Amino acid sequence: MRTRRSRSRPARMEDPSDIRNWQRRPDGITTSGRLEPGDPARLAAIGIRHVVNLALADHPEALPDEAAALAEQGIGYTHIPVAFDAPSHAQVAELASVLANAEGPVHVHCIMNYRVTAFFYLLDIAAGVPEPEARARMAAIWDPLSSDDPRVAPWRALLASSAP
Structure with missing residues (x-):
């Protein structure tokens, strides 16, 4: 006996949580660390329509020709290069x-x-998210406000200048 395929909507794809430091924010925006060659297709599969990259294009772990890889999947791309020390x-x-x-x-x-979680900390604060909640979201990945690492000083200064 032949089984009929359901014409219902396909099941929602699972978040690719194995992408480095993957997060889905309460507002539905997803964030992560570096993307690898197969990740643009995985992002398209979960419905992502635009990617913003805050890393430097010449970083050794950067996805080569990321814009083209995303375009092949029908995903828009914006690059905002943020030097870690500035x-x-x-x-x-x-x-x-x-x-x-x-x-x-x-x-x-x-x-x-x-970079991403720190920027979202500032955006959350500006949107009226209580500071402890905004900080907890950031600290789930990284908490530069608690670090005494000198390389983090520019981040502490940026975040402190906007803290309530």
């Missing part, structure tokens, strides 16, 4: 603008998801 409020504002204008679900990544 994050700025202008870059946070640029991310906010992209998020406000991008069509469809958005994924934001860098190499470790550190």
Whole structure:
């Protein structure tokens, strides 16, 4: 006997949680660390329509020709290169603008998801999320406010300048 295939909608694909430091935020935006060659197709499979990359293109772990790999999957791309030792409020504002204008679900990544979670901390604070909640979201991946590592000093300064 032959079984009929259901014409119902396909099951929602699972988040690719094995991508480095994967997170799905309460607002539905997904974030992660670096993308690998098969990840653009995986992002497309879960419905991502736009990717924002905060990493430097010449980082040794950067996905080569990321824009083209995403375009092959029908995913838009914005690159906001953020040097780890020089994050700025202008870059946070640029991310906010992209998020406000991008069509469809958005994924934001860098190499470790550190830049991303710190920028979202600032965006959350600006949106009225209570500081402890915004910090907990960031600290699930990285908490530069608690670090005494000198390499994190630019991040502590950026985050402290916007803390309530």
